[in-house]
Amino acid sequence: AAVLAVPPTAPTGLKSTAEVRSVLLEWSEPDSDGGAPVLRYEYRVGRASGSFAGAWTPVGNVTSTTVSGLTAGATYYVEVRAVNSAGDGEADEVAVTLNAAPTIAGLASVVYEENVVVVVVGTYTASDGDDGDTVTLSITGGADADLFTLAGDELAFRAPPDYENPRDAGGERNVYVVVLTATDDGVPPLSGRLEVEVAVTNVEEAGTVKITAGVPRVGDTLTAILTDPDGVVVITSWQWQSAAGGDYADIAVGTAAAYMLRPSDAGKTLRATATYNDREDSGKTATSAPTAAALAVPPTAPTGLEATLGDGSAALAWSAPDSDGGAPVDRYEYRQRTSSGVFAGDWVDVGNATAATVSDLTGGETYYFEVRAVNSADGGATATVGPLTINTAPTVAGLAAPVHAENRSGGIVGPYSASDGDAGDAVTLAIVGGADADLFSIAGGGLLRFISPPDYEHPGDDGADNVYDVVLTATDDGLPPLTGRLEVTVRVTDVEEIGIVAITVMPSGAPRIGGVLTATLADPDGGVTGITWQWSAKPAAGGGYVDIADAAG
CATH class of the missing domain: 2.60.40.10 (Immunoglobulins)
Known part of the structure; x- marks a missing residue:
């Protein structure tokens, strides 16, 4: 009889590859098709080895298929067989455990106060149900991912957020979005994802006062500037204070943002306090750091x-x-x-x-x-x-030691003049002193003269030595009036003078016969000796005088 075919042997090289909630099955043809071509392949899934209660699933005449709808983290057993016209062949079995995606534990919505020095938002941990898997937690997205860091399991802002100056991608919403991902090293590697929203809230903040100055100096104007992170500042008052090593005291005139340092501030430090309202509170105050001690400056002009x-x-x-x-x-x-x-x-x-x-x-x-x-x-x-302009003293020009002959008519000693080097000054020439000043006069033309002609034989000078002293001065009307002086010494000389004969009559009256006439000689030059006499008479009828012969001696 004809030889009958038998069912095939088991497919060879069966292997499984775990995928996400599925498994890829791959195999090769059986070593023996049993004498009839393989019509199709079939598989079925069980949860324990050798325990397959479900129906077979045909996949056609292919050598691979994907089994879907599986549970992550579960272990499955799959057997595959070939079928020919003789019937169902032997089955080959393979086991596969599906990888479970890791999960992230931590708050998805966080409320966070602005400007906190410790910038940690929260703690986030990654876990995986698969034994032996290594899980990595990282920041993988979110509109504001660049603003965060992840150190270990701590999610933190790179810099403290400022409510008044938000930097979130939403623009002034103060809601920051970051995505955390936990990835394992299973087959295949799987990831768990958590989107975290951090809502930043406002905190009442203190204002800051800064003074625009280096080392202040008397006369400098200091300007205080208030900044407050809460914004919308309405300043109600300023008060400047100073201190010289002790307590600060208010400066009565320092009630504006700008203050000019006065001399009394030298050596003191200063500070400014602002009282103000902002959108968070009213009646707030902020005080600047003290300045350096104010320096003195040079004085103003006398x-x-x-x-x-x-x-x-x-x-x-x-x-x-x-x-x-x-x-x-x-x-x-x-x-x-x-x-x-x-x-x-x-x-x-x-x-x-x-x-x-x-x-x-x-x-x-x-x-x-x-x-x-x-x-x-x-x-x-x-x-x-x-x-x-310094006034120049005038000068007196003329002889300082003139010689004057006695009995000169008019008594003129000589001309004297006054001059002054200052343009416009009026100069007055005058006699102001000298032992014999009272014996002289000076006329408007500058002529110095004796008030009475001097007599050599009868000197009138103070020393009775025919040397007359007089002082002339020239005085100007400058500022101050100045005087030039000339001491004049006038030496009076003798002049030959004619003697005078006087006749006395005894008895007095007109001469008469028998009367005695007596002649007396007087000579201003004095020292008369060797006198000889000769009387003469003039006839009554006229004519010249004729010597009287016996009237001589």
Whole structure:
């Protein structure tokens, strides 16, 4: 009889590959088809080895198929057989355990206060039901993923979020979204996902006051600026305070954001306090950090500088500056220049006096003077006075030792004149002294003369030595009026003079016969000796005098 075919042997090389809730089965043809071609392959699934209660599922004449609808983490047993016309062949069995996706434990919705120094949002842990799987937790997405870090199981902001300045992708919603993923190393690797929403809430925050200044100096204007993270600030008041090592005290005039340092602030630290309202609260206060100690500055210029001119000098006088710059005035200084120069010389220290006399100035020269106060900070601003022209004393021109002959008619000694180098000055020439001043006069034309002609034989000078002393001065009307002086010594000389004969009659009256006439000789030159006499008579009828012969001797 004809040989009958038999069912095939089991498929060879059966293997399984776990997939997500499924398994891929692959095999090869059986070693023997039993004498009839394989018509189809079939499989069935069980939960225990050798325990297959379900129906066979045909897959056609293919050598692979996928079994779906399985439970992750479960172990399945699958057997596959070939079928020919003789019947069902032998089955081959394979076991497979499906990988379970890991899960993430932690809050999906978190409420988080802004500006928290500890930036941890929460703890998140990944777990996997498969023994031996290694699970990795990471940030894999979310609109705001770049703002977060994951260290171990702690999810944290990279920087504390600021409610008033949100950086979330939603734009001012203050809701930050980040996606965490847990991935295992199973076959196939599977992932669990958790989308976390972090809602940032507002916190009442203190304002900050900053002062725009480096090291403050007297005269500087300090400006206080208030910032408050809560925003919408309405400042109700400012108060500046100062302290010199002790408690701070209010500055009465420091009630605005800007404050100009006064001299009394030197050496003190300052701070500013703002009282204000914001959108979170009212009546809030914020105080700045103290400044460095305020530095003194040089004084302002001395006030009321005046100059009084003298003979080759100028007396300067002034008052203290309006401001000492915050440090006591140590001294005052002055220096000078001429009209053609600049202030280039050294300062002259006059101590703490408010006056100084500058001497040895040149008459006719124009001067300028400047004065400054000096404190520990430096020399201050200068006060200037000028131009000041120094008055030049006039001079008297004429002989200082004239010789004058006695009995000269008019008694003129000589001409004298006064001159002054200052343009516009009026000069007066006068007799002001000398032992014999009362014996002289000077006319408007400058002629010095004896009031009465001197007599050599009868000197009227103070020394009775025919040497007459008189002092002439020339005085101008400059500032101050100055005087030039000339001491004049007049030496009177003798002049040959004619003697005078006087006749006396005895008895007195008209001469008569028998009367005695007596002749007496007087000569201003004095020292008369060797006198001889000769009487003469003039006839009554006229004619010249004729010697009387016996009237001589």
